[in-house]
Amino acid sequence: MRDFDEPVRAAGPGVVVDGPAGAPTVLVIDPAGEAVHDGIPATWRPLTDTVRVVWLRVPAAPTWQSTVDKVLAAHRDDESPVRLDVVCSGPIAADVVDLVRRHEHLVNSVLLVDPETEIAAPFGKVIARTHPSADDRVPAPMPLGHPDVVNAVIERVRQ
Template sequence: MREFDEPSRTSGPGVVADGPAGAPTVLVIDPAGEAPHNEIPATWRNLTDRLRIVWLRVPAAPTWQSTVDKVLTMHRDDVKPVLDVVTSGPIAADVLDLVRRHEDLVRSVLLVDPEVEVHDEFARVVVRSSDSPDDRIPPPLPLGHPDVVFGVVEELDRLG
């Protein structure tokens, strides 16, 4: 498992967002801390014409759990919120626990290489990489990786 404690990942904004307000929202809770330059990763940008992408960079947001609660609570008064959460690896269990407190707001939790077994009805594993010597990127796959974006989009389309 990769380590995400590089100093460069802890600098920059804790949260970045792009896409139209009021659109279906994808909250990406990133343990690796991509998007350090106040923009979501390039692989996600073409989705912002139809989705609101909110990217929470865990290394730059030490109180990330309260930030997740705040972001989810902001949707409490939406008429019909469409909110999906994406996360990976080492924080999957914590994110699932947080979402359980907001199950009425969150349509799905989409997981990449979770380190836990997934039993919640609202949670789905969208990408699982192997930890084989042939793999160029060890798990968890970065959330900005094209395979992750493809898996997320495929699942969002299936959810309708």
């Protein structure tokens, strides 16, 4: 399991947003704290032409659970709510599913990457897993900026 306690991960913004307002939204809750340079990771940028990406960097947002609640509540208060999918990984997957349960009617799906525990929720879908092997260079959980994750998210959002 990767170590997410690097001090550099806590630097930078807690939330990064890109994409058109009013478009389908993907809320990425990232325990690794990618997007440290005030922008969405490069692999996600092509998606922001048609989808709004809200990237929550957990190491830089110590009260990330309340931030998720605020984002979901704001989505509920939109005059015409749009599709909302949530992406998360590894050690926080179960916590995110618990948070989403309180707003289940607003969320289309929770897309999981390498969850540490099995998730029993009808809206939870595992979209990527690392397969530990001698030639696997990516330790679990797979980074949310990984092209396999982005491609799986694109596939789900277009359904």
